[in-house]
Amino acid sequence: MATETLTPQPIYGQVKKAGLTRSQKRTLTFYTLVLPWIIGFIFLSVFPLVVGLLTSFTNYDGLNLETIKFVGMRNYARAFDDADVSFSLMRTVLWGLLNLPLWLIVSFTLALILNQDVKGRGIFRTIFYLPSLIPATAAITAWRIILERNFGMLNNFISLFTPEPIAIGWLSDYSLQGMTGVALWGGLGSGMIIFLAGLQGIPDELKEAARIDGANGLQVFRHITLPLMTPVIFFQLVLGLIGAFQQLNLPLLFTRVGIASASVPPRPIYLYMIHTWSQIMDQGRYGYGTALLWMLFIGILILTGIVFWSEKYWVYTGAAEEGGK
Amino acid sequence: MDAQQSGWLMKRISRFLGYLILILTSLVLIAPVFFMVVSSFKVDAEYLSFPIRIFPKIAQWQNYKLVFTMTPFAKIALRTALLAISTATITAFVSSMVGYAFARFNVPGSKRLFGIVVAMLIVPFIVILIPQFILYSKLKLTNTYWPWILGALGGSPFYIFMFRQFFLGFPKELEDAAEVDGCGPFGIYWRIFLPNAKPVFATVMIFATNGVWGDYLTPLLYLSNSKTLLGVALTTAFRNPQGIEIKTVTLAASVLYIVPLIITFFLAQKQILKGVVTSGLKG
Numbered sequence: 001m002a003t004e005t006l007t008p009q010p011i012y013g014q015v016k017k018a019g020l021t022r023s024q025k026r027t028l029t030f031y032t033l034v035l036p037w038i039i040g041f042i043f044l045s046v047f048p049l050v051v052g053l054l055t056s057f058t059n060y061d062g063l064n065l066e067t068i069k070f071v072g073m074r075n076y077a078r079a080f081d082d083a084d085v086s087f088s089l090m091r092t093v094l095w096g097l098l099n100l101p102l103w104l105i106v107s108f109t110l111a112l113i114l115n116q117d118v119k120g121r122g123i124f125r126t127i128f129y130l131p132s133l134i135p136a137t138a139a140i141t142a143w144r145i146i147l148e149r150n151f152g153m154l155n156n157f158i159s160l161f162t163p164e165p166i167a168i169g170w171l172s173d174y175s176l177q178g179m180t181g182v183a184l185w186g187g188l189g190s191g192m193i194i195f196l197a198g199l200q201g202i203p204d205e206l207k208e209a210a211r212i213d214g215a216n217g218l219q220v221f222r223h224i225t226l227p228l229m230t231p232v233i234f235f236q237l238v239l240g241l242i243g244a245f246q247q248l249n250l251p252l253l254f255t256r257v258g259i260a261s262a263s264v265p266p267r268p269i270y271l272y273m274i275h276t277w278s279q280i281m282d283q284g285r286y287g288y289g290t291a292l293l294w295m296l297f298i299g300i301l302i303l304t305g306i307v308f309w310s311e312k313y314w315v316y317t318g319a320a321e322e323g324g325k
Numbered sequence: 326m327d328a329q330q331s332g333w334l335m336k337r338i339s340r341f342l343g344y345l346i347l348i349l350t351s352l353v354l355i356a357p358v359f360f361m362v363v364s365s366f367k368v369d370a371e372y373l374s375f376p377i378r379i380f381p382k383i384a385q386w387q388n389y390k391l392v393f394t395m396t397p398f399a400k401i402a403l404r405t406a407l408l409a410i411s412t413a414t415i416t417a418f419v420s421s422m423v424g425y426a427f428a429r430f431n432v433p434g435s436k437r438l439f440g441i442v443v444a445m446l447i448v449p450f451i452v453i454l455i456p457q458f459i460l461y462s463k464l465k466l467t468n469t470y471w472p473w474i475l476g477a478l479g480g481s482p483f484y485i486f487m488f489r490q491f492f493l494g495f496p497k498e499l500e501d502a503a504e505v506d507g508c509g510p511f512g513i514y515w516r517i518f519l520p521n522a523k524p525v526f527a528t529v530m531i532f533a534t535n536g537v538w539g540d541y542l543t544p545l546l547y548l549s550n551s552k553t554l555l556g557v558a559l560t561t562a563f564r565n566p567q568g569i570e571i572k573t574v575t576l577a578a579s580v581l582y583i584v585p586l587i588i589t590f591f592l593a594q595k596q597i598l599k600g601v602v603t604s605g606l607k608g
Contacts, residue, residue: 026432029510033426034438036419040479045445045453052456062459110350113343126594127351130358133586135539137556138579142361144572151373153360185354217339238447246451249542253560273451280455290456297452304447 056291061284075291085292087267088275091176095271096244098180104236106184107191108229112221114192115199125196132189139186140253147171147178171254176268179250191236198232199225227316234315238307245300248273272296358583365389365576372572388577396562398578405538405555406585408470412477413533417526419480424488425514429500439489445482458546467547473537484529491525492518531593535586555582 020028031038056076059069079085110128114121131139146153147170159165170178202225210220251269265274276296280289311317360379364372365388367381392398427439461472499521500513508516519526537554544554550561559582563574 023432026430026510030426030430030432030435033430033510033514034423036478037423037442037480037485038438040476041441041445044457044476044479045448048453048456048460051460052452055456055459062462109346113347116343118343118347124347124351127354129590130587131354133535133590134358134583135535135541135556135586137539137541137559138361138582139357141559141572141575141579142357145360145364145373145576146357148373153356153377156377185357188354242447242449246449248451252545253541276455286459290459293452293455297449300449 052290053294055286056288056294058287060286062286063284071287075288076295078288079292079295084270084275085272088270088272091268091270092245092247092272095176095180095247095269096241098176099183100237100240100244102180102184103187103191103240104233107188108195108233110188111192111195111199112225114196125192128192129189131185132187134186136186136249136253139182140250143178143182143185144171147181172266173268175251175254175266179254179269183247183250194236195229195232198229202228230315231317234307234311238304241303241307242300245296245303246273247271248277252277361576362580365573365580367573369571369573385573388574389581391571391574392563392578392581395574396558398558398562398581401553401555401558402581408473408554409534409537412473412537413530415474415477416481416484416533417529419478420484420529421488421519421522421526422514423480423485425492425518427485427489428492428495442482442485446486454542454546461547468549468552469547472543472547477533481533484533487529488522488525491522495521527593531589535589538586 057070057072059071114125114128118124134142144152149155149167149169149171152170154170155166155168158168168174170181206224206228207220210224215223248271251265251271251274254269255265264270264278272292273296276289276292279285279292283289363380366384366386368385371378371381427435427442457472458467461467466472495518499517500508503513503517539556540554541556541560544557548554548557550558559575559578563571563578565571
């Protein structure tokens with residue numbers, strides 16, 4: 001063993017050692033290094049996914065392991081008759097339609113402005129990122145002061161401009177809008193940082209060349225910046241879409257932090273995952289709940305697939321080849 | 326001349342508009358935090374008022390005292406911090422090792438496995454979280470901290486991805502030299518890659534620690550009230566004997582809850598901005 005550390009090992013060529021070739025040894029080393037992840041992947045991802053899928057074909061209620069029955073597709077069929085499923089799905093789609101474009105546009109705009117040569121760039125960047133640091137639990141306690149129906153800061157502020165004091169239920173009737181405010185506030189920072197990183201990757205020469213050719217600021221944006229940013233927008237869109245459909249935290253907190261002081265969120269934010277969560281956690285319908293989960297999974301996969309398919313129509317992918325010229 | 330002048334004017338206007346947007350956005354983004362801090366010094370009766378009263382009549386420092394006397398706040402915070410830091414440390418080490426393997430070993434199956442890592446990035450976590458809970462409850466591991474530790478031992482696809490991307494940019498000469506000196510693959514990871522990955526490691530540590538510290542869903546799912554973490558305790562702890570929430574004390578607790586996050590962010594900002602790739606070359 002002692003000599004082994006002293007003798008430099010040849011780097012190329014096959015060295016016989018313990019009956020293994022060099023490439024076999026490297027393969028073995030690779031799998032040793034990634035083993036923790038493989039074990040985790042199998043037991044903490046694949047296994048739960050499969051167990052979830054199997055559960056969705058049974059009448060499991062959390063306790064009846066001895067008398068558990070296979071019910072085929074009944075749980076899935078039931079979802080189509082469940083009025084709350086279609087309702088909550090509609091709310092989730094609305095939530096996505098309201099939240100995603102707003103988030104993309106505002107965080108992109110902020111990144112565009114910060115990418116200019118502005119004074120105090122670092123300070124603004126820090127301020128914009130600040131809300132992303134604040135956990136949802138604390139964020140909601142803060143936002144309550146603003147969104148409260150009677151004498152909340154927002155309604156108080158709007159009332160300055162209306163003849164009569166107003167009382168909009170940002171936490172009840174208009175909770176979808178209220179929640180969008182909270183989500184936008186919390187998500188802008190991380191969105192902006194990724195857009196900013198993308199913008200800084202655009203070579204200045206390209207923009208310079210366009211300007212020399214007589215393009216104005218808007219044209220540079222339209223024909224250089226925007227096309228080159230489409231891969232980043234695409235990335236954000238995919239992650240945002242997946243996030244929007246599994247939103248559970250915010251409506252749950254809207255309810256349980258004592259805003260609505262009820263056990264179920266107000267109807268406007270009765271999202272798909274809230275319905276699923278309450279089926280499993282409150283009703284003990286594990287079979288039905290996991291079926292709903294798998295339907296969500298398949299739905300998200302299809303949506304993501306559509307976005308990936310649309311990639312070729314609007315996402316610019318030629319940067320690598322052109323950059324090499 | 327005229328066109329030049331109007332161009333100059335346009336530039337001034339767009340510049341002004343840019344600053345206006347930045348400042349207004351800053352104000353809107355700071356407002357909730359500002360109201361949170363200010364209101365945490367109010368008595369519950371002045372929590373909301375018409376017309377707006379922004380500052381408390383008398384600053385109620387005792388709200389902050391109540392945070393610690395109404396609940397074992399310090400104990401829960403310590404517990405949460407310990408769990409967050411140990412989970413993050415394990416995740417960071419495992420993810421960096423796996424990331425190193427994916428960055429440097431091109432062996433049969435390695436590309437396909439990395440494809441799985443990337444695919445896992447887009448699998449909705451909620452679809453896994455709930456069946457995981459069902460499994461852990463069958464293993465009688467709910468109401469323990471094992472789900473956090475076991476989860477960390479497998480690393481995380483997102484951090485594996487980060488480390489791999491970072492290690493891909495590493496100069497090959499460093500490890501060649503080490504290999505000539507008789508360093509094995511694990512030695513190379515431990516002595517060359519890991520020490521040179523400090524900024525990414527710090528970033529992952531902070532993300533992962535904050536993730537556990539700020540989490541609401543997982544402790545809600547796994548832990549009973551006596552064992553719970555700060556994210557859940559915050560929503561249930563501060564109530565008067567009638568069970569009605571004392572909002573300003575909850576706010577004081579929320580302020581204490583976010584202060585460590587903000588401090589670490591300001592400390593880490595420097596660490597992350599330090600030249601990363603160059604340090605590997607210089608070393």
